[in-house]
Amino acid sequence: SPFLVREQKSVFVVEQMLKRVNNCLQISKNESMLKLFFQIVALRHD
Numbered sequence: 249s250p251f252l253v254r255e256q257k258s259v260f261v262v263e264q265m266l267k268r269v270n271n272c273l274q275i276s277k278n279e280s281m282l283k284l285f286f287q288i289v290a291l292r293h294d
Contacts, residue, residue, distance in 0.1 A: 269285065 272281065272285075
């Protein structure tokens, strides 16, 4: 069903995003970057 495909796609997107975030955290453990990231996440889930 198209719904299932969309679900798998969104899971994939989230996994990719988490990988990218993880890479950023490993490269730069900068508090202001972290705060900015969580602000963006909060906005997206509002």
